[in-house]
Amino acid sequence: MSPRKIVLRFGPDISNKPVIYRLVKDYDLMVNIVKANVNPQKEGTMVLELTGEQYDRGLDYLRSCGVVVQDLTQEIVRNEEKCTSCGACTAICPTGALHIQRPEMIVCFNSDDCVVCQLCVRACPVKAMEVRL
Structure with missing residues (x-):
């Protein structure tokens, strides 16, 4: 199970x-x-x-x-078209679900590690992190 x-x-x-x-x-x-x-x-x-x-x-x-x-019916999704990989969300993510992939310096999102705290939604300057019900 x-x-x-x-x-x-x-x-x-x-x-x-x-x-x-x-x-x-x-x-x-x-x-x-x-x-x-x-x-x-x-x-x-x-x-x-x-x-x-x-x-x-x-x-x-x-x-x-x-x-x-x-x-836990909500989930966080990353809109890759909006994301500029600025990294603002990675600094605030408490579980490491959002992180910077090196050496490419792009933001990666592992939804399995996300606890839907929504801190990234508030931190993202371009609103690329979204809540889906």
């Missing part, structure tokens, strides 16, 4: 509970935290890759805790 990317959103009442630990321990799920913004007593967001036999039961558990679970 290949990993599925999901987004978790939760409120301050859940941010200090071990929900990810429970996914691993109780539901035998393999978790790869791709991106997280979690602070005690504040709202939190996580992007996860999740794999395992009890995937659906694990998601039901999260929902029962008050976690909003969404499939």
